Amino acid sequence: MHLCGLAQAPGNPVLACQINLDKNFAFIEFRSIDETTAGMAFDGINFMGQQLKIRRPRDYQPISASFDMASRMPVSNIVVDSPNKIFIGGLPNYLNEEQV
Secondary structure, rough: OOOOOOOOOOOEEEEEEEEOOOOEEEEEEEOOOOHHHHHHOOOOEEEEEEEEEOOOOOOOOOOOOOOHHOOOOOOOOOOOOOOOOOEEOOOOOOOOOOOO
């Protein structure tokens, strides 16, 4: 994201990643809603011979103006539902969490 100018600040924009290797998809949680939206720009790119499908989760609901960032729980290895989460499908099955 930094190379493409899509990251808002220095450092890793990805906070958490949950991979399902059996079904070749992952959920990625970003540090901000804007970087999550910017990550959608990678939809359709060719990654290691696979075309990525990047979507919001099925249960995604855009946040309202009253969303309180202070009420969020600390980030864990399991990516909880949030406005900062996107679905990435079409991943090669040999990738590990660090590579995604």
